[in-house]
Amino acid sequence: MSHPTPTAEPTARRADRREQGRRNPRLPALPSISVPRPRVPRGVQSVGDRAGTAFGGRLERLRDATRPVWRPVVGVLRWVSPLGWAVLSLGVVAWVVGVELGWTEWLIIAAAALVLLLLSVLLAIGRTQVAIRTEVDPIRVTVGEPATGRIEVTNASRRPLLPLLVELPVGVSAARFTLPALAPGKEHEELFVVPTHRRGVIPVGPATTVQGDPLGLVRRTLRWTDVTELFVHPRTISIEGIGAGLLRDLEGETTQDLSMSDLAFHALREYQPGDDRRYIHWRSSAKAGRLLVRQFLDTRRSHLSIVVDADPDVYAGGEPDVETAISAAASLAVRAIMDEQDITVACRDQRASRTTASLTLDALARVEPGPSDQQDLRALCGDALALAPDTSIAFLVTGSRRSFIEEQRALGQFETEVHKVVLTVDATAEVGIKKIGGLTLLSIRDLEDLRAVLVGGLVA
Secondary structure: OOOOOOOOOOHHHHHHHHHHHHHOOOOOOOOOOOOOOOOOOOOOOOHHHHHHHHHHHHHHHHHHHOHHHHHHHHHHHHHEOHHHHHHHHHHHHHHHHHHHHOOHHHHHHHHHHHHHHHHHHHHHOOOOOEEEEEEEEOOEEEOOOOEEEEEEEEEOOOOOEOOEEEEEEEOOEEEEEEEOOEOOOOEEEEEEEEOOOOOEEEEEOOOEEEEEOOOOOEEEEEEOOOOEEEEEEOOOOOOOOOOOOOEEEEEEEEEEEEEOOOOEEEEEEEOOOOOOHHHEOHHHHHHHOOOEEEEEEEEEEOEEEEEEOOOHHHOOOOHHHHHHHHHHHHHHHHHHHHOOOEEEEEEOOEEEEOOOHHHHHHHHHOOOOOOOOHHHHHHHHHHHHHHOOOOOEEEEEEEOOOOHHHHHHHHOOOOOOOEEEEEEEOOOOOOEEEEEOOEEEEEEOOOHHHHHHHHHHHOO
């Protein structure tokens, strides 16, 4: 007797029975079957990936093989100026309109435009053999001082050189010189003036020659020199020496503090109980009939750290006050270096530590005023402290809108024995000196006031 072959239940019915089995435990639930997805072994690519890789490789080989053909064409297309592209577009449009409508006038316009562009390209083709040298003297000036430059062009070819246009970028502008025709080996010199009415770094160059047509449809430029930087330093004034907050150093500078053990001999005085007998001057004691001992002056060395806040928002006068603050910091730095003291300057992204006056002023010349916040000010003081852990005097140059708490927290990173000074620049405030919370507060309106507040006994 044959039994009927059981047929597979539909998928929906199996799902219903499985759901009923969950709800009613008496009904047996059908087990769920999961079919594993096939895994593609590593290193095995699909047909599409292999085809894409092969196509990319062919395209790369085709581009390399045709490079001698398309590269000169691309180079010539780069010569065409926006005006030249406009003339080319006019010629193409006029040609299409003339052919479609049968207008001879449009065909003449198209031919004139295309011939004009072709002649412009022919004028730009050719090798220019020249030697160009640029000089700026001096390369470091103070704001307002004159700075002149010189460009010298020599015809290095064996053929006469036709009139040529030379462009020399100077800061945000550019100087243009039209050279006359030069015989082989002849030179031509041009002078130019660099504006120095603002502090900063002015790039001069690179010098380029421009070949093309007089209308400017095609311009072929060639670079001949590198960029030369002209540093316009901030204005400084002469101030008195800064002698406060000095650290003990036997090879440093002398002060007016008397000492019984140092190298700078000062005078003789009468012996007192407790004096070291090694410093008794026996010959003078024999003449005077009483014991005399040597007395010395302390020799010390100072490390001046200057942090400049270059945020225009914290200055009542904006960027002019920022420039005054940078000039004040530069004056302090130059004076400290003249006194053979170590110096560290921190202002925005510029740092200068234990270097010469010229390099310090170069760093200040690169400063670009910009917004900051309290954390940036503390970070600036932290950077100065990291560069000069032996700081003896810390100057913070900022504006009147910076709160006293922010100033105190920023300078609070320095050691307790460090003399901390806040120099506030405000063109509308009164010049004054205060001492609050361990800080010496100076207030100046312009750069000339700096000399007055320092002479007034601040750091004496």
